[in-house]
Amino acid sequence: MLDVSGLGHTYGSGDKAHTAVGEVSFTVEPGELVCIVGPSGCGKSTLLRCVAGLLEPSKGSVSLHGNAVSGVPDDLAVVFQDYSRSLLPWRTVAGNVEFPLRDRGLSKAQRRDRVAEALSWVGLSKAAGKHPWQLSGGMQQRVCIARALAYRPALMLMDEPFASVDAQTRADLEDLVLKVREEADMTVLLVTHDIDESVYLADRVLVLSGSPSTVVETLKVDLPGPRDQITTRGSETFVRLRTEVAQLIRH
């Protein structure tokens, strides 16, 4: 469904040029949850911004459903790391989730249904009338996830979505993503620097090298579902995979 080939990005030019992404190629199939993991500063976010169409890559191409992507594709939603800065503070939770639906040719009733459905997926139905500042960080990020889900994208991009919340909230949000991905039948591409998180969430893990990044290895994660924070993370397969990813990144 998503086909990234030979993608690279260089910031600036001449002496100040900095190549963040070297040359990256990969695909994401419908229904898959793919994690991109790599060391800090390896250009993961740059790569994601290129896929999202927010940044024009210096080279290579991105295609979605076989169509080359230029600009922001119609069928894609992004969940950013910094949830507090991606919600509109003057809108309620429901207003924020509804925000991107206005231009999608939906009736008022359809929009309301989608908002209600997305909020129930993330367990925030009761908070619909609150404002973002009345919610905890984890809840704000759930609003962002609900907003992306209500948009019904073919592909959901997540850029370090749980890097700014505490450990317990992080585990809850990871399980939430696994749950809503089933319920909403979503395809997800998630960028993280957390090795355990990538193995826990993914069907496939793409390991990136340091900047300028390339794909070092693609690992298939054959952990059974439904995954569980305690038993999955304690299983032999999990430990073997996370060790493998850690060695690849260290290397």
Place this chain on the structure above:
Amino acid sequence: MPSLVRKLVGLVGFLLLWEAASRSGLVSPKSVPPASEVLARFVGLFADRKFLVDVVSTVLSWAIALGCAVVLAVLLGLVLGSVPVLRAIAMPIVEFLRPLPAVALIPLVISLLGTDAQTKIVLAAFAAAWPTLMNTIYALGEVDPQLADTARSFRVGRARTFLTVTLPSISPFVLTGVRISASIALIAVVGTEFLAGGSVGLGQYAYVWGTSGGRMDVVLAAAVFAGVFGCLVNAGFSLVQRKWVSWGPEGATA
């Protein structure tokens, strides 16, 4: 409401000191009549038809001047804040005009427009436009790029992004600018009335009573009126700001 009590303590203390200084002869009672006399005069002003006509003239001129200043400053600010090339061209002119005292332009504007209300309106609008203009330009630069990215990633159109993301983002800053503009417009209107002569208005009222009768109690009473009016306007804008453009916990917004 302890904070209100504290504010009143300061005010009452000031009035008592004023009263004592004047009664004891520390300052000449002819120049600075006691507070009690000025306050009595202040109440008496409302029975003076001439004063009320002057007040209407001043308040109307102030409102028109502020309205024009805000509309022009916000529109110009939006343009200059959005187009870097225009901003680079316009900023030196703005920086030159901004510190010009409006009263220094009185002779120029009188020779162009005469001495009627349009003179004080134009001068007050000129003086008052700057804070709103600067705040609008500044606020546009402060719109969170992450919000813009979010709108873009959801393919929200440019016009709707402007209306639903940019305008609400800048409104607290703009309104703060308008609040400062409102005070400056009042000062400029009354100042022009005072200096331009032959006009109506609060400033002219004070000028006539002060120069021809030496009635400082009336002059000060008129000044108290202007002060109270300014305070009420400021409080009104604060209320609007708190009610309409503050998001987040109390006191957490710009």
